[in-house]
Amino acid sequence: MTEDRFFEKLREDAARLRYEPKDAFLWTRLPARIREKIQRPADVSQMLARWFRPIAASFLLLAAGAAVTVSWVERAQSTYAVESIASHPVEISVDGDTFSLTE
Amino acid sequence: MFAVQSEVDRTPTEADPNEQRAISAVKSGDAGSYDYLVSKYMKRVVSIAWGIVRNADDAEDLAQEAFVKAYQTIERFKGGEPFGPWIYRIVTNLALDVLKHRNRFRHEELTDSHPAARGDRADLAAVSNELASRIDAAIQALPEMQRVVARLFLVEHFEHAEIAAMTQLSEGTVRSHLSLARAKLRERLADLYEGSND
Numbered sequence: 001m002t003e004d005r006f007f008e009k010l011r012e013d014a015a016r017l018r019y020e021p022k023d024a025f026l027w028t029r030l031p032a033r034i035r036e037k038i039q040r041p042a043d044v045s046q047m048l049a050r051w052f053r054p055i056a057a058s059f060l061l062l063a064a065g066a067a068v069t070v071s072w073v074e075r076a077q078s079t080y081a082v083e084s085i086a087s088h089p090v091e092i093s094v095d096g097d098t099f100s101l102t103e
Numbered sequence: 104m105f106a107v108q109s110e111v112d113r114t115p116t117e118a119d120p121n122e123q124r125a126i127s128a129v130k131s132g133d134a135g136s137y138d139y140l141v142s143k144y145m146k147r148v149v150s151i152a153w154g155i156v157r158n159a160d161d162a163e164d165l166a167q168e169a170f171v172k173a174y175q176t177i178e179r180f181k182g183g184e185p186f187g188p189w190i191y192r193i194v195t196n197l198a199l200d201v202l203k204h205r206n207r208f209r210h211e212e213l214t215d216s217h218p219a220a221r222g223d224r225a226d227l228a229a230v231s232n233e234l235a236s237r238i239d240a241a242i243q244a245l246p247e248m249q250r251v252v253a254r255l256f257l258v259e260h261f262e263h264a265e266i267a268a269m270t271q272l273s274e275g276t277v278r279s280h281l282s283l284a285r286a287k288l289r290e291r292l293a294d295l296y297e298g299s300n301d
Contacts, residue, residue: 007257010257010288010295011257014258030149035137039134
């Protein structure tokens with residue numbers, strides 16, 4: 001028998017090892033246990049979590065938006081200051097000589 | 104105790120309009136529609152769990168936990184896809200966690216009269232067929248991950264890609280485990296089909 005044929009037969013026979021209890025009670029008990037778990041009314045902590053989660057997410061978004069805005073405004077202001085200095089050259093006169101800080 | 108399951112349970116990837124309707128209804132808040140999914144998949148989910156943990160009570164608890172977890176996270180489930188692979192992956196991961204936990208506390212179990220092995224033997228007693236018993240014993244003698252992969256492939260008839268998705272291993276790793284398992288099984292079961300005309 002070839003190796004492939006050996007494993008084909010082994011796979012056919014191994015299918016008998018699938019676990020399926022004949023206990024009919026199990027197949028009614030299990031869905032009932034699941035139903036009981038998923039339909040149980042939420043307790044106080046779950047209710048609070050349900051309310052607070054979206055609120056916390058909103059605050060997080062607001063904080064992120066504020067941080068981005070502040071950093072953008074600060075950057076715009078510093079760019080304006082540099083441009084402002086560059087467009088108004090400072091000249092110092094000493095002993096009749098004039099020195100420019102931008103040149 | 105062991106039996107071939109119905110074909111409905113063995114073909115989970117085929118499109119099932121009732122299944123898609125049930126998923127949509129559950130997503131809309133109709134918890135009662137979840138019964139359809141539980142009824143359709145529970146037998147195979149229990150079988151997968153039992154194959155890994157080898158204990159009837161643990162398998163039932165794991166099946167319950169898997170279905171509850173799937174329900175609680177159903178919003179993340181992509182519409183139009185079969186529910187089967189998703190619930191199989193959840194139960195496999197939960198069962199593998201149980202194995203990890205057992206390994207961590209193995210020394211305590213050994214001093215506690217082998218509780219896991221006790222359940223194992225009790226369930227094995229139901230294997231009346233000698234051929235099935237020998238195959239089962241050979242698979243059980245494999246190292247842990249080879250055993251898990253071999254069982255999903257040989258007993259549950261999952262393909263390599265499905266096993267990879269369920270166990271979160273790469274397909275190459277699954278093939279490697281399976282190849283090592285095959286070599287050992289061939290050695291241990293060499294006489295199994297002696298005299299067969301195939």
